[in-house]
Amino acid sequence: MSVQDDLAAVRRCLEDLVRTVGQLERSVTAEYGVPPASGRAENVVTIPDAPYDSGLWTDTDDEGLGARDRHAP
Numbered sequence: 001m002s003v004q005d006d007l008a009a010v011r012r013c014l015e016d017l018v019r020t021v022g023q024l025e026r027s028v029t030a031e032y033g034v035p036p037a038s039g040r041a042e043n044v045v046t047i048p049d050a051p052y053d054s055g056l057w058t059d060t061d062d063e064g065l066g067a068r069d070r071h072a073p
Contacts, residue, residue, distance in 0.1 A: 001009075028034075
């Protein structure tokens with residue numbers, strides 16, 4: 001097969017996939033009466049890259065290491 005044949009086969013497969021997904025969306029809408037969600041979720045929470053306030057961790061234990069002010073056994 002040439003590269004052109006491969007690209008044509010990929011294009012056909014992609015068109016089949018798009019058609020199949022469209023049919024699936026229509027069947028879900030028909031069965032449940034609710035259109036599928038589109039795009040991004042409405043309630044997306046962005047977590048900043050800045051470090052957290054160390055005061056949040058004063059009463060916590062380090063996993064596997066015990067409390068911060070005590071030594072491990």
